[in-house]
Amino acid sequence: MTTAAVRPTNPDDTAGGHRSRLLSGMGAALVEKGYGAVTIADIARHARVSKRTFYEHFADKQECFLAVYAAASDRLLRVVAEAARPEMDWRDQVRTAVHAYLSALQSDPALTRAMLLELPSAGPEALRLRRRGQQDFAALLLERVEQGARQLSPAMATAVIGGLNELVLEAVEDGRADRLTDLSGEATDFVRAALMA
Secondary structure (H helix, E strand, C coil): CCCCCCCCCCCCCCHHHHHHHHHHHHHHHHHHHCHHHCCHHHHHHHHCCCHHHHHHHCCCHHHHHHHHHHHHHHHHHHHHHHHCCCCCCHHHHHHHHHHHHHHHHHCCHHHHHHHHHHHHHHCHHHHHHHHHHHHHHHHHHHHHHCCCCCCCCHHHHHHHHHHHHHHHHHHHHCCCHHHHHHHHHHHHHHHHHHHHC
16 A cells, blocks of 8 residues: 555654655565565665664564555555645535545555555565554544534444445455545545535
């Protein structure tokens, strides 16, 4: 789920930016080979660091993958929160938030596809991380709809986010990761309908 707009970076990363380069290296290796085939050597090669440097930052490739996914999810949440400013009408917030989300994912379709489709291969911790990310998006939705649309339960907010994610996943599986903004209208209508029901 990382993109040019969502590419993971760590502002606290000093020491030559090795951690940030390793995250980008994992993304490149993931696109190149898929999670199962990626090796530490692949990540280090793409990051232009030694394997020793890799192990200074991560215990294994799963930890690195999870760091990429977490950083991308955090950045994506910030992109969406910034797009849907609280002073906007809730309908406009939905439209801009959905478009910002889809645009960010679409800006690096190969990596978006790899992250979404390879996530289950990274084990139960990856699935827990995805769930936490969805909960963060559901919490943002709950916070913003308090300002105008009907009140949602946390379970309903989770269902709305889950439905939006399924639309994205279906498009990615169908080879349309480079055209995710084509879903903007339908996805916006879906979220608005859920908020008005």
